Amino acid sequence: MIKVDDLSVNYGAVRALREVSFDAPTGQITAVLGANGAGKTTLLRTISGLVKPRNGDVHLDETNLIGMATENIARLGVGHVPEGRGVIEELTVEENLRLGALSAKVNLAEGLSEQYERFPVLGERRRRHCSTLSGGERQMLAMARALIARPRVLLLDEPSLGLAPQVTAQLMRTIRELCENEDLTVLLVEQNAKSALRIAHRAVVLHLGSVVANGDAQSVAADDDLRRYYLGVVVS
Ligand SMILES: Nc1ncnc2c1ncn2[C@@H]1O[C@H](COP(=O)(O)OP(=O)(O)OP(=O)(O)O)[C@@H](O)[C@H]1O
Numbered sequence: 001m002i003k004v005d006d007l008s009v010n011y012g013a014v015r016a017l018r019e020v021s022f023d024a025p026t027g028q029i030t031a032v033l034g035a036n037g038a039g040k041t042t043l044l045r046t047i048s049g050l051v052k053p054r055n056g057d058v059h060l061d062e063t064n065l066i067g068m069a070t071e072n073i074a075r076l077g078v079g080h081v082p083e084g085r086g087v088i089e090e091l092t093v094e095e096n097l098r099l100g101a102l103s104a105k106v107n108l109a110e111g112l113s114e115q116y117e118r119f120p121v122l123g124e125r126r127r128r129h130c131s132t133l134s135g136g137e138r139q140m141l142a143m144a145r146a147l148i149a150r151p152r153v154l155l156l157d158e159p160s161l162g163l164a165p166q167v168t169a170q171l172m173r174t175i176r177e178l179c180e181n182e183d184l185t186v187l188l189v190e191q192n193a194k195s196a197l198r199i200a201h202r203a204v205v206l207h208l209g210s211v212v213a214n215g216d217a218q219s220v221a222a223d224d225d226l227r228r229y230y231l232g233v234v235v236s
C-alpha cells in the first residue's frame with residue numbers, strides 16, 4: 001500500500017500540495033483527478049523522490065520514501081511514467097526498453113520478450129525510431145519501459161493525453177489488466193476523469209493542491225457536484 005500522509009509541497013510562494021492524505025491500496029487502481037494545476041504531477045514527482053516536500057510522509061508498506069534518493073525509490077519497485085511519456089525520440093523502441101532495464105536486476109532478454117508479448121506492436125516495431133510511433137504506441141512503450149523493471153507500484157501521469165477516445169479506451173483496459181494480472185498498485189493521474197473512473201477502484205480529487213474528495217471510484221463518479229465543479233464533466 002502507498003500511504004500519503006499530510007503532504008505539503010511549495011514551489012517558492014506557490015502551494016502546490018496542501019496537507020494531502022490518502023491511501024492507495026495494494027493491487028488496486030487509485031485515480032488522482034483534478035483540473036490543470038491541481039497538483040497531480042507534483043504528487044507523483046514527490047512520491048518518486050524528484051520533489052522534496054515541505055512536510056509530510058509517503059509510506060510504501062513500512063518504508064518512508066520521503067528523504068530517499070530517486071534511484072533507491074525506483075529500486076524499491078516504484079515505476080514512474082512521466083507526463084509527456086519521456087520516451088527518447090532518437091532511440092529505437094528496443095533501445096528505450098533497454099534503458100528501462102538498465103538499473104533493475106532483470107534478465108534483459110527475458111524482460112524484452114515479456115514486454116513484446118504484452119505489447120505485440122512494440123515487438124513489430126522494435127527497430128523503429130520512436131519518432132515514427134503513434135501516440136498510443138508511444139504510451140505503450142513508456143509503460144513497457146517502466147514495467148520491464150518489474151515494479152510493484154506504477155505511477156502514470158496523464159497516459160491518455162492527446163490520444164483518440166478509442167485508443168484511450170484500449171489503454172485503460174490494458175492498465176486494468178496489468179493491475180489484475182501483476183498485482184500492481186497503480187496511481188493513475190488523469191484530467192480525463194470519465195475514462196479513469198471506469199477502471200479505477202478508488203479516486204482522489206485534488207483542487208488547488210487540496211484533497212476535495214477521496215473514496216471509492218463509483219461514488220466519486222456518481223457525485224454530480226464533484227463532476228461539475230472539479231472534474232469538468234458535463235452533467236446531463
Ligand atoms: N517547477 C515548478 N515551479 C514553480 N511552480 C510549479 C512548478 N511545477 C508546478 N508548479 C505549480 O504548482 C501547481 C501544481 O502543478 P502540477 O504540475 O503539479 O499540476 P497538475 O495537476 O499536474 O496540472 P496539469 O493538469 O496541468 O498537468 C501549479 O500552480 C503549477 O503552476
Ligand SMILES: [Mg+2]
Pocket residue numbers: 040041042083
Ligand atoms: Mg500534470
